[in-house]
Amino acid sequence: MIFSLLIIAAGSYGVASPASLVALARFFATGPLVWVASALRLAFGVALWLAASSSWTPTAFHVLGAVSLLSGIALPVLGSQRLAAFVQWWTEQPAWFVRLGCGLALALGVFTLGSALPGLR
Numbered sequence: 001m002i003f004s005l006l007i008i009a010a011g012s013y014g015v016a017s018p019a020s021l022v023a024l025a026r027f028f029a030t031g032p033l034v035w036v037a038s039a040l041r042l043a044f045g046v047a048l049w050l051a052a053s054s055s056w057t058p059t060a061f062h063v064l065g066a067v068s069l070l071s072g073i074a075l076p077v078l079g080s081q082r083l084a085a086f087v088q089w090w091t092e093q094p095a096w097f098v099r100l101g102c103g104l105a106l107a108l109g110v111f112t113l114g115s116a117l118p119g120l121r
Helices: 002-016 018-028 033-054 058-078 080-091 095-116
Strands: none
Touching: 002 018, 002 033, 002 095, 018 033, 018 080, 018 095, 033 058, 033 095, 058 080, 058 095
């Protein structure tokens, strides 16, 4: 549930202030912070995978967990130049585009939180 709340917070932050989220993305795309971002994605993937059996959408949790694990592995493998190019492209997009992505993240957080709550099962 903690990861779901973090995703909800990050998605809400990006919807409310896309420019601030873009600055945060640039910050995490440099140097050793790439490893922090990768570790967070790996931890989220493991958490989803482990929580799948107690959720009411175990297949969705397994799929999302696998995607998160793969992205956590891919992040450092892609290399800093490719990651910097992607972040540069993403930061050049209009605010509505960033808000759309953050809205999807917000929806994902709400979905995982709702699926993990024991009273809804």
